[in-house]
Amino acid sequence: MNTVHPVEPLRRFFEAARGAGVRISPAESIDAVRAVEVVGFADRAVLRDTLGLVLAKTPEEKAAFGECFDLYFQRETFDADEPLTPDDEPGASMPGQGGGDGEGNGGGGLSRMLLDNDQAGLAASMEEAGEAAGVQNIRFFTQKNLYARRVLDRMGLRAVEREITDLRREAELGRARRLERGVAALRDQARDYMERTLLLFARGENEEFREELLKSTRLSNLDRRDYDRMRVLVRAIAKKLAARYAKPRKRRLRGKLDIRRTMRRNMGWGGIPIITVWKERRIEKPRVVVLCDVSGSVAAMAQFLLMFLYALNEALADIRSFAFAGSLIEVSDILESEAIEGAIAKVLGIIGFGSSNYGNSLRDFEEGWMGIVDRKSTVIILGDARGNRTEARVDILQRISDRAKRVIWLNPEYRTSWGTGDSDMFRYAPHCQMVRVCNTLRDLERVVTDLLEMTR
Amino acid sequence: MPYSAGVPRVAPTMDERVTSIEAVEGGLSEVGYIPSRQIATAVYLAHRLQKPILVEGPAGVGKTELAKSIASWLELPLIRMQCYEGLDEAKALYEWKYGKQLLYTQILRDKIGEVLGDTPTLESALAKLHDFGDLFFSAEFLEPRPLLRALQTTAGAVLLVDEVDKSDQEFEAFLLEILSDYQVTIPELGRIAAEVPPVVILTSNNMRDLGDALKRRCLHLHIGFPDAKLESRIIASRVPEADESLRRQLVAFVQSLRGLDLKKAPSVSETIDWARVLVLLHAGVLNTELVRDTLNVLLKFEADVETAGRQLGELTGKARREAGLPE
Numbered sequence: 181m182n183t184v185h186p187v188e189p190l191r192r193f194f195e196a197a198r199g200a201g202v203r204i205s206p207a208e209s210i211d212a213v214r215a216v217e218v219v220g221f222a223d224r225a226v227l228r229d230t231l232g233l234v235l236a237k238t239p240e241e242k243a244a245f246g247e248c249f250d251l252y253f254q255r256e257t258f259d260a261d262e263p264l265t266p267d268d269e270p271g272a273s274m275p276g277q278g279g280g281d282g283e284g285n286g287g288g289g290l291s292r293m294l295l296d297n298d299q300a301g302l303a304a305s306m307e308e309a310g311e312a313a314g315v316q317n318i319r320f321f322t323q324k325n326l327y328a329r330r331v332l333d334r335m336g337l338r339a340v341e342r343e344i345t346d347l348r349r350e351a352e353l354g355r356a357r358r359l360e361r362g363v364a365a366l367r368d369q370a371r372d373y374m375e376r377t378l379l380l381f382a383r384g385e386n387e388e389f390r391e392e393l394l395k396s397t398r399l400s401n402l403d404r405r406d407y408d409r410m411r412v413l414v415r416a417i418a419k420k421l422a423a424r425y426a427k428p429r430k431r432r433l434r435g436k437l438d439i440r441r442t443m444r445r446n447m448g449w450g451g452i453p454i455i456t457v458w459k460e461r462r463i464e465k466p467r468v469v470v471l472c473d474v475s476g477s478v479a480a481m482a483q484f485l486l487m488f489l490y491a492l493n494e495a496l497a498d499i500r501s502f503a504f505a506g507s508l509i510e511v512s513d514i515l516e517s518e519a520i521e522g523a524i525a526k527v528l529g530i531i532g533f534g535s536s537n538y539g540n541s542l543r544d545f546e547e548g549w550m551g552i553v554d555r556k557s558t559v560i561i562l563g564d565a566r567g568n569r570t571e572a573r574v575d576i577l578q579r580i581s582d583r584a585k586r587v588i589w590l591n592p593e594y595r596t597s598w599g600t601g602d603s604d605m606f607r608y609a610p611h612c613q614m615v616r617v618c619n620t621l622r623d624l625e626r627v628v629t630d631l632l633e634m635t636r
Numbered sequence: 637m638p639y640s641a642g643v644p645r646v647a648p649t650m651d652e653r654v655t656s657i658e659a660v661e662g663g664l665s666e667v668g669y670i671p672s673r674q675i676a677t678a679v680y681l682a683h684r685l686q687k688p689i690l691v692e693g694p695a696g697v698g699k700t701e702l703a704k705s706i707a708s709w710l711e712l713p714l715i716r717m718q719c720y721e722g723l724d725e726a727k728a729l730y731e732w733k734y735g736k737q738l739l740y741t742q743i744l745r746d747k748i749g750e751v752l753g754d755t756p757t758l759e760s761a762l763a764k765l766h767d768f769g770d771l772f773f774s775a776e777f778l779e780p781r782p783l784l785r786a787l788q789t790t791a792g793a794v795l796l797v798d799e800v801d802k803s804d805q806e807f808e809a810f811l812l813e814i815l816s817d818y819q820v821t822i823p824e825l826g827r828i829a830a831e832v833p834p835v836v837i838l839t840s841n842n843m844r845d846l847g848d849a850l851k852r853r854c855l856h857l858h859i860g861f862p863d864a865k866l867e868s869r870i871i872a873s874r875v876p877e878a879d880e881s882l883r884r885q886l887v888a889f890v891q892s893l894r895g896l897d898l899k900k901a902p903s904v905s906e907t908i909d910w911a912r913v914l915v916l917l918h919a920g921v922l923n924t925e926l927v928r929d930t931l932n933v934l935l936k937f938e939a940d941v942e943t944a945g946r947q948l949g950e951l952t953g954k955a956r957r958e959a960g961l962p963e
Contacts (some may be wrong), residue, residue, distance in 0.1 A: 207852060211685065215684075215685055218684045219680075220678070220679065226677060230673045232853060233678050233681060233856060234856075239858060
């Protein structure tokens, strides 16, 4: 059977597959190695089925896995579609095979392989040179040519180029032309090889890296081109939160008999407690009222705050959303009925980008919707508390605070700039149970998690 | 019954049968289940690695059938456990035979005088009674349910845990011990481990997402709709009365039907049913009338019948063409 120990190529494949989005636990990788020991490397299709069975556990993962598998094991072989010799190398698909004869450093070896069109040897040699050049460290698209050059150098391209010059001088034009054609093909192959390597080893990391970066970048600094990705992230976070808190809302208190309800339940048997009823604790769903500043001063943030508001709207059952700048409107219906892009554009179109007037907005809220705030509700205000030196109306916030279970203020500005200029943050702060800096997605997630934990 | 499986068998053992992926393919084909290469690989690996297979896929692609076919090929008893909401240990694993225990207590009461008659002190009487107490919680009074039965068989078994996605999360967690170690713990008796690990097949229709812990312990096999070649072989095996030309037409028709935007695409089981219907009607060539009359065998929603109905002429024409018949 196969003498190459299967662990090393497999381990690298796991790495690539993880990058492609297949979640592989250590236990699963052990299983995979055991499975491969059973079936062997000989049949590519069987290997693919086997690894797919052990590693990929959802349809999405199966798709990602299939793509990654093809990409990875394609690396080990070259397409034998060169016009020089028509016959295929039968062993070309075997990874690790023929590694011995591809002594890549001498130009003589390379030129012989090029002239013989020894695709298996070339593939093995390139693989070897790639390993030596550390191609799996490639991370960025821009490094592609650099690495391709390094790989070719290690394969001995310079010597071949010299040989071509010599051949020309000696007027052996046919041989020189054949070699040249071989070199041109080899360059293309090297570029392909690097592209595949980049896809394999860098894609996952790039995505992950990018997402990590996005999560901790200040929302106001984000680029327009990141919006799509951001939307996906926001969605994912909101979905995670929703799933976590969609659990049963009643918890039975073990061992505490509800005497009144037991008696009532057993009336039919003359009060003999045949069926017992236990006391249960009802866990309230969070009732949330969100006021979101969409004025010019937080315009860059507003997009994302609304996006998050939208996601929360999907996640929580009982939520009322308001947007304000110079005045305040309720946006629950818009968020409810429209798709996310449309909803955000519509809200911003109606009220966005003006200069903010907190006093006015709070008054609007008190006049129109004070009734919905009761001792069960949590009021969240998203805003920088910069009212352009208009009246702050702290008294209204105090009245809201008196009615509500709690008031949470999330401010996108750093703490150091609170209270400077026209910021009224410190005047509002005493009436809030919690005041937090919140300017990245991660902050948002943390705050919402806290919020949901508290209401449990 | 599982207990009868303890008799020495002359048939080849599991190890002798499951020797290679090809052997699995051949063996399953013999009992009328035409597996794709992937399915055969999964069965082979499940045996070699001693791992359960979690089978997912749309309804009617032969998930349950796979377990039945493995059982009949390996000549092992099939122990089936249908999952549903509220399924618990008492129904899945074991229960005490309360009636029998009660009956024995009655008998013991009559005999208690004889047993305790000569004991001089209360302590010695109690000691004697303790011996009897343990007796009531012994294997004698244990009513094994499917999972325990599967572990107790001495010759192996095929355990089918059907529609595991319909059970509660708690039950899923409870399955973990059985799936990874082929053993269960019964508080009164201790640990019961399988002598011969059963072949375990779990099926799921994706009603809810199964936990990662469960998925991690299983080989994950996704059975989708088969391609035309495989489906044709399945029909040939299941409905041998249908001749080649009809088979090719009906498979081509069903294949293109799956390409439409349907609420529920027809599965293999529906194709088989339809083939049987066509054979009963002595149909040789598909035509629009015939298909229209029998379409409700394939499609189970009124909206789907309407969608397909609009394109029947085109679809049957294409099917005939693909089978090499004039349109």
